[in-house]
Amino acid sequence: MWINTTEIENTFAEAFVMWGARVLVTGKDEKWAEVGAEALTGFATSVIGCGCEAGIERAVKSDETPDGRPGVSCLLFARGREELGDQLVNRIGQAVMTAPTTACFDALEGDQRVPVGDKLRYFGDGFQISKRIGDKRYWRIPVMEGEFVVEDKFSIQKGVGGGNFILLSEDPDTALTAAEKAVEAIGGMKNVIMPFPGGIVRSGSKVGAKYKSLGASTNTPFCPTIKGLVKTQLPDEVNTVYELVIDGLDIESVKGAMRLGIEQASTPGIKKITSGNYGGRLGKYMIALQELFGDADG
Amino acid sequence: MLMGEGIKLRLQKEFNVPVDAPCIRPDLFKTLGNEKIKNLDLHVGNKVKGLKDLFEVEGEFSDEITIDGDLSNFKGIGHKMESGKITIRGTVGMHTGAEMSGGKIIIEGNASDWLGAELQGGMIRVKGNAGNLVGAGYRGSKVGMRGGMIIVEGGVGNEVGALMRRGTIAVGNAGDFTGCFATGGSILVWGDTGERTGAFMSRGTIVLYHEPKLLPTFKYGCAYNPVFLRMLLRLLSNWVDVDPQYITGNYKRYSGDITELGKGEILIWVG
Numbered sequence: 001m002w003i004n005t006t007e008i009e010n011t012f013a014e015a016f017v018m019w020g021a022r023v024l025v026t027g028k029d030e031k032w033a034e035v036g037a038e039a040l041t042g043f044a045t046s047v048i049g050c051g052c053e054a055g056i057e058r059a060v061k062s063d064e065t066p067d068g069r070p071g072v073s074c075l076l077f078a079r080g081r082e083e084l085g086d087q088l089v090n091r092i093g094q095a096v097m098t099a100p101t102t103a104c105f106d107a108l109e110g111d112q113r114v115p116v117g118d119k120l121r122y123f124g125d126g127f128q129i130s131k132r133i134g135d136k137r138y139w140r141i142p143v144m145e146g147e148f149v150v151e152d153k154f155s156i157q158k159g160v161g162g163g164n165f166i167l168l169s170e171d172p173d174t175a176l177t178a179a180e181k182a183v184e185a186i187g188g189m190k191n192v193i194m195p196f197p198g199g200i201v202r203s204g205s206k207v208g209a210k211y212k213s214l215g216a217s218t219n220t221p222f223c224p225t226i227k228g229l230v231k232t233q234l235p236d237e238v239n240t241v242y243e244l245v246i247d248g249l250d251i252e253s254v255k256g257a258m259r260l261g262i263e264q265a266s267t268p269g270i271k272k273i274t275s276g277n278y279g280g281r282l283g284k285y286m287i288a289l290q291e292l293f294g295d296a297d298g
Numbered sequence: 299m300l301m302g303e304g305i306k307l308r309l310q311k312e313f314n315v316p317v318d319a320p321c322i323r324p325d326l327f328k329t330l331g332n333e334k335i336k337n338l339d340l341h342v343g344n345k346v347k348g349l350k351d352l353f354e355v356e357g358e359f360s361d362e363i364t365i366d367g368d369l370s371n372f373k374g375i376g377h378k379m380e381s382g383k384i385t386i387r388g389t390v391g392m393h394t395g396a397e398m399s400g401g402k403i404i405i406e407g408n409a410s411d412w413l414g415a416e417l418q419g420g421m422i423r424v425k426g427n428a429g430n431l432v433g434a435g436y437r438g439s440k441v442g443m444r445g446g447m448i449i450v451e452g453g454v455g456n457e458v459g460a461l462m463r464r465g466t467i468a469v470g471n472a473g474d475f476t477g478c479f480a481t482g483g484s485i486l487v488w489g490d491t492g493e494r495t496g497a498f499m500s501r502g503t504i505v506l507y508h509e510p511k512l513l514p515t516f517k518y519g520c521a522y523n524p525v526f527l528r529m530l531l532r533l534l535s536n537w538v539d540v541d542p543q544y545i546t547g548n549y550k551r552y553s554g555d556i557t558e559l560g561k562g563e564i565l566i567w568v569g
Contacts, residue, residue: 026525067528068545103525129561131484131503131526132445132464134533140526149525 001290003266006273008289013164013258014277015285018053018077019084020159020249022108023092024060026071028101033059036102037072039095044076044087045196048205048216052078052087053161053247055193066105066133067149073107075193077161077247084156085114092150093120097141103149106136108249110155117150160285163192163246163254165275166204166222167265168238174269175240176200182244182261189260191253192246201243207278219243219276238271251285259292304360305335307353309367309388315343316391317352320374324361324382324401332359361401370410376403379420392429395422398446411455412436417465419446423537427452432469435461435479443467443483449537456492459485462502468534477504480562484530500559503527507544507567516554516564523548524565543569 001008025040027033037056044054053076060071076091078084096104097120106116117139121128124141130152131138137152169175183199186192194200209217220226221233222241234241244261248254262273273289280286305327318341327335336350349355353365361382369375369390376384376395382402386394389407399418404425411429414422415436428450434457435442442461453471460475462483469485474492477485480502491510505527523546531545549565 066532067525068532069525069528127561129501129563130482131530133466133526133529138526138529140524146520146522147524147526149529 001293003263003273003293005268006266006270008262008266008293009272009274010288010290011274012277012280012289013162013275013287014280014283015160015162015164015251015254015287016283018047018079018159018161018247019081019156020075020077020108020247021084021088021110021114021154021156022057022106022249023074023076023088023154024065024071024105024107025074025096025099026060026065026067026069026103026105027099028069030059030070032099032101033070033072036096036099036104037074039099040091041074041076041195042095044091045201047077047079047161051083052076052091053193053195054087054091055195055199055247057190057193058188067103069103071105075159075191075247075249077159077193077195081112081114081156085116088114088116088154089119092116093123097123097143097148097150100145104151106151106154108155108157110157112157113153113155115152116154117152120150157249159247159249160251160254161247162283163248163258163285163287164243165258165262165265165273165289166241166243167270168234168272168274169240169242170237170269170271172240174267175242178265178267178270179242179244181267182265185264186244186246186257186261189253189257191250192248192257194244194246196245199244201245204241204243204276207282233274235271243276251287254285255287255292258287258289262289262292304357304362304364306356307349307363307365307367308356309353309365309369312368313342313352313371315371317342317372318374319372320377321349322363322365322372322375322384323377323379324363324384325380327359327363328361328382330359335359376401379403389426395420398422408452409450413450414443414446414448416441417443417446417448419444421446421537422448424448424450424452428454428469430455430457430473431460432458433462433465433467434459441481442479449534451538453489459483459502459504466530466534468538477502477562480504486530486534496555496562496564498558499555499562501561503563503565505549505565505567509566510564512552512564513555515556516552517556517560519551519553521548521550521568524551527565 025036041054057073065071121139129140204219205216374393392410396415408426409428433443450469456473462480471489480499484503486505552564
């Protein structure tokens with residue numbers, strides 16, 4: 001299958017069940033809401049080494065937030081419920097509570113809830129105050145600036161991690177430009193994030209390594225510099241590869257983001273788009289690239 | 299459950315003796331047919347009469363009741379109701395909505411004492427004034443209002459929110475001892491307050507928009523814009539006009555009553 005001059009390989013992305021949460025960070029203005037959100041989602045590219053995968057979903061206007069201030073919606077994903085709960089407590093406690101003017105709210109209507117403010121409240125050293133507004137409970141923790149308000153519990157739900165596609169390009173600039181175009185388009189979508197820096201991965205990984213201590217190592221079949229030394233998956237003319245990873249709250253959102261991203265990235269110079277999988281042995285979801293486009297065939 | 303356009307009750311005459319009317323509650327009505335509703339017992343003074351003896355009853359039974367007439371001597375309307383809606387087109391007597399846990403009561407006139415006493419949930423709105431002890435706990439109770447919302451557009455008497463633990467009360471003017479003995483919840487007074495506001499409160503929030511005469515057992519903390527109050531005011535703005543400056547403005551925070559736990563607060567708007 002082809003889109004424009006780009007071949008879409010007949011393969012599939014293998015995605016996994018993860019647990020997801022949506023956190024709304026508000027602040028005095030857009031700047032401080034973003035500061036809090038960026039801190040919350042920092043160092044959260046991969047569960048392999050970060051404990052969770054997180055990213056900014058979208059900016060939220062002040063008339064849509066509980067406190068009437070500008071906000072930023074973030075999605076966090078972890079392998080299990082407990083891990084996600086721990087990540088929420090640690091990240092909100094260390095990254096949002098410390099950020100000037102911010103407050104933190106649950107912005108998901110999930111089927112399960114984990115305690116967050118209920119744990120962070122002890123930082124108030126006995127001076128914390130519980131306040132129920134509507135049907136939700138919040139904690140007011142006294143801080144040097146005034147008060148930090150955080151919701152008592154946050155909703156979580158099963159989501160999807162590891163949606164991906166890989167761009168094979170003749171040259172680095174073309175690859176980066178195409179990847180940026182895809183990231184920009186996906187950035188406007190709800191329910192999905194791209195947790196890697198700028199939404200783009202240059203160091204994709206494969207399962208296992210020659211070193212026993214490593215569970216994952218560089219994706220050698222896609223590394224152009226060692227093409228001649230390994231069983232490569234790269235054609236001769238490919239000199240740069242980027243992977244785009246998408247996590248989402250549901251499989252349809254991930255598929256929609258992949259479809260849009262592939263369409264946008266299918267530009268001259270992108271020789272092929274493929275995706276990473278483990279032969280269907282590990283993940284629950286097999287997202288066939290060509291099926292994303294129905295009967296379309298360029 | 300059959301749902302019509304609602305039951306309409308029109309008072310046939312005024313009563314000079316108290317009428318105990320806790321059976322007038324929509325969640326009870328919706329379990330009964332029209333005939334059973336008409337024959338519900340009410341205590342009129344020392345006599346028992348049927349609902350149809352006091353009211354003209356119209357409409358089909360449902361979870362909505364509209365009452366016309368001067369109900370100043372009617373006590374306990376909506377008592378312990380759990381759902382549905384009562385609209386009272388007139389003035390109503392004591393204990394209206396007491397201990398209710400859900401649903402809505404709209405009073406287009408005034409309400410008497412003990413409105414929403416020990417309320418657990420739901421909403422009561424009064425377009426006129428209300429008496430003493432709105433949302434309060436009964437004598438001997440340790441806890442008053444436990445949830446829900448009471449909005450009185452006019453003024454209220456003394457001891458509004460006494461012994462309150464949770465929920466929200468918003469009133470125009472308030473008398474003495476607002477929020478006394480409160481252990482939680484929020485009380486907002488848009489107008490003036492009387493003496494000894496927050497006396498013996500251990501927790502909870504009282505928000506004032508006119509400078510009060512504070513007890514010396516409240517200690518000043520700082521002036522700031524509380525985020526939780528922005529949320530509460532935005533929620534309230536669904537039912538009452540809230541000046542946007544109240545949301546964005548600063549408040550002086552006083553902690554007290556320090557003769558008690560001291561974790562209560564009085565917030566005074568400074569603009």
